[in-house]
Amino acid sequence: MAWKAIEVLHPNGVKVRDALRAAGVDTDIVETLEGSPTAATAAAQLDIEVGQVCNSLLFNADDQPLLILASGGHKVDLDRVATELGFESVHRPDADFVRQYTGQPIGGVAPLGHPSPVRTIVDTHLATWDVVWAAGGHPHYVFPTSFDELVRITGGQPVDVGQR
Numbered sequence: 792m793a794w795k796a797i798e799v800l801h802p803n804g805v806k807v808r809d810a811l812r813a814a815g816v817d818t819d820i821v822e823t824l825e826g827s828p829t830a831a832t833a834a835a836q837l838d839i840e841v842g843q844v845c846n847s848l849l850f851n852a853d854d855q856p857l858l859i860l861a862s863g864g865h866k867v868d869l870d871r872v873a874t875e876l877g878f879e880s881v882h883r884p885d886a887d888f889v890r891q892y893t894g895q896p897i898g899g900v901a902p903l904g905h906p907s908p909v910r911t912i913v914d915t916h917l918a919t920w921d922v923v924w925a926a927g928g929h930p931h932y933v934f935p936t937s938f939d940e941l942v943r944i945t946g947g948q949p950v951d952v953g954q955r
Contacts, residue, residue, distance in 0.1 A: 803895050803928030807904035811934070814903065814944040820927040820934045827930065828898065830863025837924055837933065840864070845917060845925040845941065847900040849893060849909070851884040852876070856892040858909045860902055860925070860941055862916040865953035872912065872952055898930040902945050911947035913938065918949075 800808060804820050811818060827833035830844040837844075844863030849856055852873070861867050873881040889897050893905045902911065902925050917923050918938040925941070927934050942949060 801929045801932070803899065803901075803904070804932050806894065807901040807928040807932070807934075810901075810904040811944070816936070816940065816944060818934050818936065820932050822931045823933060825931075826898065827933075833924065833933070834863060839922075839924060840920070842916065843920045843923045845902070845923045845936070847902055847926050849884065849889045849900055850881050851888060852878045852881045852910075856884075856888070856909045857881065858893075858900075858902070858911040858945075858947075859914065859952055860911060860917065860945070860947065861914040861952055862919070862923075865914055865916055867914075867952045868954040871954070872950070875950060876912070895926075895928045896930060899926050899928055899932060901926050901928040901932075902936075902941055902947075904928050908946070911945040912950045912952060913941050913945065913947035914952045915949050916951065916953055917941065 823836045833844045834841040842862045842864030846861045869881045
């Protein structure tokens with residue numbers, strides 16, 4: 792595996808760790824040795840299947856933030872999500888929108904640890920695995936979790952978001 796334990800966390804990692812602990816999750820955030828611009832890159836570094844990577848994708852849904860926790864094996868079907876959730880439009884925002892609502896950079900957005908709660912959808916495909924890996928608030932930080940735990944700690948709504 793191409794990761795290591797972290798001695799000193801970046802402030803975003805501290806927020807995520809604290810949010811995990813507040814939610815009753817006792818896990819370690821680890822640092823990948825290289826950035827993970829794609830789910831395939833993250834999977835290779837963690838020696839896992841690409842579907843076990845939990846991509847945290849923030850979208851603009853009718854001018855409101857919508858966090859979709861998607862399996863790295865899925866391309867999110869935005870039309871399907873909009874229809875299923877009753878939005879007129881769901882699209883990718885710019886980096887400023889992402890940082891405004893999450894406090895974290897694109898490529899490191901965690902499922903939690905945001906300045907305020909964000910409506911969250913959890914891809915049901917993540918339930919395929921006992922362990923999935925989510926971002927920890929920094930492009931090099933990840934932590935192990937599960938589908939059920941993601942739903943619980945985010946208050947997320949399980950939805951199949953993949954393209955058919």
